[in-house]
Amino acid sequence: MPLVIKTSFKVDYPKETIWTLITDIEKSAPCFPGAELGEKLPDGYYKGNFNVKLGPMAFNFVGKFGFIELNQENFQAKISATGTDAKGRGGAQGIIDVVLIGNSNHTDVQIISDISLSGSVAQYGRGVGMIQAISQQLINEFGKNLSLMIDADSTTISRADNSVNLKNELLTNKPSNPQNPIYLTKLVWQVFVDYFIKLLKR
């Protein structure tokens, strides 16, 4: 079922910084709730997993994704992503447009996702409202994680480990909840722990 989902988030960083971060898939992907970065393919795409909970249903989409357009001047990027549920419950494919608007200290990241679902996931009739609701939450999460990563000095964070931990915390378990501050602090705490562990590892 095709869905056009408009979402956005604001961060207190210059758009150049965000641009560099977002366009570096190996860095930004792990910040996306549910995303697991896989190997890089010859065509420049990445293999990947996307774990998402649609209400009571937990899906694990296995597929590939990558940039099909990068427009540095206008800070516009186009991402293509396709995936199939590991348990044979259908698939999803989408084109995601990302536009950065802002100035030297604030950036408004606008994301338009054109997603079409197939198979039983598309037929879970009560899903539409759910998917839209969830998307914004995921994007909010993404924004927070990006900020956290920059805060925690993006240069020193090893993506792999970080992605793993983010995954464990964010995705397969209970989705995060704006009305639930405890959970967010837990998340922040988690990211810093990862960061310090990595420092210690050195």
Next chain:
Amino acid sequence: MDQRPITICVNGITYNREVETRRTLADFLRIDLHLTGTHVGCEHGVCGACTVLFNGNTARSCLTLAIQADQCNVTTIEGLAYPDGTFSELQQAFRECHGLQCGFCTPGMLTTLTEFLSENINPSEFQVKEAISGNLCRCTGYQAIVDATMLAAKRLREK
């Protein structure tokens, strides 16, 4: 494969069987016990064809696991006639009023209405329609089923 022994009493007969825990009660009755009078029409709890009496009350046997019926009493359409084999008032009325055509929804209709009449033998037509509104029938257009139920209720009152 997670298999367990269960003991279940269906239409007065006690069965001991091994079941896989994911097996629905509907499939257990039909496949393991060869009681194929209970029909499976949708497997998501809407059509009502699989309705049985579970410890005396109606339940969708496609939404119940066989393992959950361990130590329970189940009555199916095969168990609705009197012990001597004569039709229940409801079965008889269904026949007289042409309350069934293809007969596939009939087991669910009969079990549902058996419970209904056991609690109300003086129903209005609308109450009967409400009572079977969770049972889909594609053949009859329902009216003959309602007529049959009203006739059965009348006979039960006169009994």
Next chain:
Amino acid sequence: MKPAPFSYHCPSSLTEALDLVAKLENYKIIAGGQSLMPMLNFRFLMPEHVIDINKIPELVGVSKEHHQLRIGAMTRQHTIHTSPLVKENAPLITEAYGLVSHRQVRNRGTYGGSLCHLDPSSEQPCFTAALDGVIEVASLAGKREIAMANWTTMYMTPDLAPDEIMLGVRLDIWPPNHGWSFMEYSRRHGDYAIVGVAALVVINSNNCIEKISITLCGIDAAPVRLYAAEKILIDHDASDIAVKKVMIEIENLPDVMEDSLNTADYRRHLAKTMTNRALKIAFERARKRI
């Protein structure tokens, strides 16, 4: 349409159940199974473990405690629907259950199961919010209480941690002279509501509204309690003008959910219709009981 394999657990006590949810990953709890089983049959859900809490006596029962009604999570919907205690203390609930699905489903379906499944169109979260329900949950770490207002974290996702089990709900008992009405629009008898409304009101002898509660389902992921409207109506006379004021609040609801079958506009239209009718009935009943 057969469930994927799972291992089945059937604890006979709460502690046993809490041990299980604490140690198991990727499990689902089966209560009445009337929502879970279809999702298992469709393989929308493919959990590794299914924990059956039908054999835990502590979770069943309806009782009156102080000024509240307590309903155990595993109490069958039919039991609640036909309970004299419920009818006497919360007739709204009895009326609502008349609209919940069909007898065959209510015989098995449970109140707690419905609150955990948390379908946005379901009547049960709606009347729970209307009666300021407080949900009791437990884990090995102890008990926790969540107001219905905070129970929904997001679409069909309750604020229930993986190591927690819902015990029951405490609901406010309204004064004996209150008026009530539960109204909904569904396409067919027994279907999920597209939009439903729970209304409660206390009116004094000068036809003034002393206490009121209005809650909608089918509008958002969580039941929508019209607090603003309630505020406006306190001390207002129970008249058509009062009802009109509520209509305006509904007209101004920020965002109304939408799906492939029913648009936001239609849901809003239904919300107004149902609330309008429910309030009038609730007022009427309240007046009769003055």
Next chain:
Amino acid sequence: MNNFSEFSLSPLLRPEKFTGSRIQRTEDEQLLRGNGQYVDDLALDKVLYSAFLRSPHAHAKILSINIERAVNLPGIRKIYLYKDLPISAKNRLPILVPNPAIKNLMMQEVLVSEEICCVGDAIAFVVAENRYIAEDACALIDVDYEILPVVADCLKALESNAPSFCSAIPNNLAAHVKTNFGDVDSGFNCATHIVQEVFWNNRGSAHPMETRGYAAEFHLASGELTVWSSGQTPHLEKKNLIDILGWDPEKIRIIHNDVGGGFGPKAIFYPEEAMVAIAAHELLQPVKWIEDRREHFYTATQERDQWWDVAIALDANAKILAMKIDMTHDNGAYLPWGIIMPYIGVTTTPGPYVIPAIDANLKVVYTNKNATSPVRGAGRPQAVFAMERILDKAAHVLGIDRAEIRRRNFIQPEQMPYNNGFIYRDGKPMVYDSGDYPKCQALALDKISYDDFQIRKAKALEEGRYLGIGVANFVEGTGLGPFEGATVRIQQNGRVVILTSASSQGQGHKTTFMQICADQLNIPLEMIDVITADTNVISMGIGTFASRITVNAGNSVFLASKNVAQKITTLASFLLGCKVDEVQLIDGFAININDTSRKKSFSELARVSQGMPGFSFPEGVTNGLESTEYFSPKQSTYCNGTAAVEIELDRGTCQIQIMKYVMVHDSGNLINPLLVDGQVQGSIAHGIGNAILEDMQYDDQAQPITTNFGEYLLPTATDIPKVEMHHLFSPSPLNPLGVKGAGEGGTIPAAAAIVSAIEDAISDTGIFLTQAPMTPPRLFEILNKSNIFK
């Protein structure tokens, strides 16, 4: 017309003991005890269960299939892919009803070789110990797809830049049929009024409560394959299997025991039946496949999805001069039943009205949706919707009453037999055989008190209630040939057996046939057994669809029974030493009316008729007390009816409530009014579903999105009113029994009448409704645009 009428009949069938009376069904005894034998009830020794892996995409190429993870699952017996099929099964399925107008033919494959054309196309077939394991395996088969552009809209599909629904087919146009009669142009040129409108009906599914299902067993000793199916056409299934398996016909036997409803889609031949047969033969073990409800939404054929652009030319007196029809049929991905159903639609349009000239233009268009084929009503509901709605609009434009405009255009009874101008699907001119259309509508209007409705409406309005009334007429071609056969035989135990291939899905054929036979042999029903739908009991057959069984098989039973009665009396006259006309048949005995002590039982007579070795029969006596007849009607019989419905619209919800539903139905003589009433009431329920509830939705990627009973809404008991039913009896002169079909008439005018009534309930808005189903959400969108809620 000369010698049109072969049989002279009184309006009501000559009174007989059983024929014409409300006999309880013989079928019910077992069904009410739960002892039915539906295909999934068969207890076959060592039976294997199965499931299909189906495509989640509407249009895609299969790049690779990997079954490794699946094949090693314990309990898996075999996984079939296209490459594993026998050569003969690698061709696409044969089309059941070919037609020269079909330019681009696309049929299903048993399993998809390369290109998927709709969601649900079968990619792999898993045979396993039980269905649970089979489904586990399906989830473990990895398929790599290349997703192709999708055709989801039959109108866009014809645009020049539209993608093709299937790379093998250059464009999406399956067939373009132009048919016309009379001088349409002059009709439109001298018209005082021209009324035009575009109508749309959405798809629905038939949804018999029993889904499709097949079981097959190969008997090694005899080399025979038996296939049990939940179908409607045993001999057609056999024909297809013969081709697909490449076997000798006598090695294949099709049996339908109890079937849980059909309503059309079970009449076609599906890939699954071939697959089950192939597997049972190869694995030397019985194999069963039972469709689940979700699969039924994907793969069982659907109907109604059509756009009708209609214009009528009228004179000053509102008489129709000519009509133009431009119809586009969203056919879905395959053409199993050819283009019959949309063609039936077009030719049904004139209905009971005199229309001197029609120019019809039919486009059958492929999309990547589920295939279409007849569903109860078979194209007629859309045609009647278009015709009756355009008449309502014309009435509005001309400012005359809706019933009056119909009255002015009716074919009069004295015009019978009446040629409506079209050539029907049976290749014959559409000659209506009998019927009194003005009387039919008049009775309906009287029963719903049409004349004082405006008073009721006004009164209700004072209370803020919105009432509406609607009327729709139809004429339906039923009882199509070519034939359906029956054998009637007196057995040596004295019992009578009727053998026919006519398959029953709940209509009660056995009882009907018994009634017809019992009257001719003057025996009690208890003496008769009926065996239906077994390809081994009779050599030829067509099947049950298009309301054809009583006309075809019923008359065969009638004629065969007559012949047998003749044989009995001839033989008995010798044994009883009397003249043939002195022999009387009573309760299984042939009696000499001169000396009633002299009689022979059917049993004795049957034994004698079987002959004694060496002894010759006396002259005039032939062997065996049996007869086989294949009655073949010379053309269709045309039943008709009027639906009149009064509704109340709740504008607060856009829900309608049917206050009164009157159906006047004329299907000639009735063999069993009890069963006919059941058929009509049931088909009305289906029509009400089409009018306000059943709405099969696809998204713009042709993904079906209403694939469960929570979202695809079948009518329930509380949605269906107690219909007030009246019968007229215009016997058909085209068959001995004077019968016509009765299984679909209720469905056909329902949507037209109900939507007309809804429109009447919003007459203050001046909105004209052009779509069905008119669901509350759809009606709300329409009313909301007109700002009546503001």
